[in-house]
Amino acid sequence: MTREINTGTGELLCSVTDHVATLTLNRPDKRNAMGAEMMPALQHMLLQVEADSDVRVVVLTGAGNGFCAGGDVSSMGARIGAGSTLTVDEKIRFLQHAQESCSLRLYELTKPTLAALPGAAAGAGMSLALACDLRIAAQSAFIVPAFGAIGLSGDYGGSWYLSKLIGPGRAKELYYTNRRMQSDEALSLGVFNAVVPDEELRAAAQTMAAKIAKGAPVALRYMKENHNRAMVSDLKTTMAAEADRMVRTTHTEDFANASAAFLNKQTPVFKGK
Template structure:
């Protein structure tokens, strides 16, 4: 099912419980434009709330994921020049929170499929997803230092939690280009696949998560997020609370039946989509 995003610069389709959101400015390496950004914010919010969607897959058209902000247009935003520093900061805060902040907060699995370059804000969007799958030809760069900027979309926070503070400092300060192989070695992406297999494998991965036990996946993400800032005793307590709630779901009961009967489980979300 195709979704009307309000612009051809962002495409969205829903299939098998997966919302595939495609940044669609291949001629500009899918740089974020004034038309694409609000459409992307809206789709993350709407598909996140859509009961037919079990997972989000974000990718880019052509040979790039997203090259970040539209650098060519950065010096020609006359309407922004009249804003005070405080007004501009407030505007950027809500705009960025509605993209990477919304992705981090989403309780559904999110996957970024990188067919090529992911730089600046584009890298931040990929980092805000749970899983990153890269084509063999993909490269990433923080990019900001090369254009005299410090970073946005929460990239320093996201990068530090993905590759650790030492690597994050190196990547932010140097803005070096990192190829797919090194990205996988340092944990920046989860897996690398052949270029011609990226879309197929990323969708299959997203579909497997979309058809999973949604309440359990929600709680798993809660546990993982909290693991970064709570002590072990608190983690045990909260895991126990969530586990008990999951044990009472139909999906858990179905998983137990499937185990006993030696067959794949048919979780409720998947049954609704295929009924």
């Protein structure tokens, strides 16, 4: 059973099926570019699905044949470009807030996130895809920084995410040359977790997300915390936090029920408690 959630705008769609919330950037005529109406809605919906106890996994995708073309250039000019009446410092603070309430929120969301790429993820759209925990892509999909082509340096954390995934040398080369990373290369380098035929993407993304959603929600949240922390902490700090989270999961109802199910050779059903 699927339930639709009103996002307040037609530029962002949201539905929930089998504990999976799918957020769809819905400006296919603009290649799902990030505009002044879409982004506040996305920021709000990330908070809403995080608080929704029925949602265990979040999928971010784009309508039509593209994921996201990055920032809408005309909208960007009005907010942070030379034509804006804001001071440079005000523009910087505006962009910092936009980044933190969207890209950073995706990265730190307490539920697993999956980007499903039906096509290009460019500029800040690439950054949004990289902010997710996993990425499944159509064969025709690719990522491209795109910033250099219009004389920009990049935002939404793309330089950090990409450097962590493929190393700083490769990440800098991609940014400097602005070349496309096609799906086969992205898969081989671990940027994409899976690549499927274009027509199978939606179903494959739902299948992958639904499989994750069958896991124990508390354990999944702590797994994500552990892995995110491991990106920036030393081994001792990481292990100390792992011990803390491990003990806490042993005190959940899900662990007790799963242990009993294991002894009885049954499949556990996790409740998130």
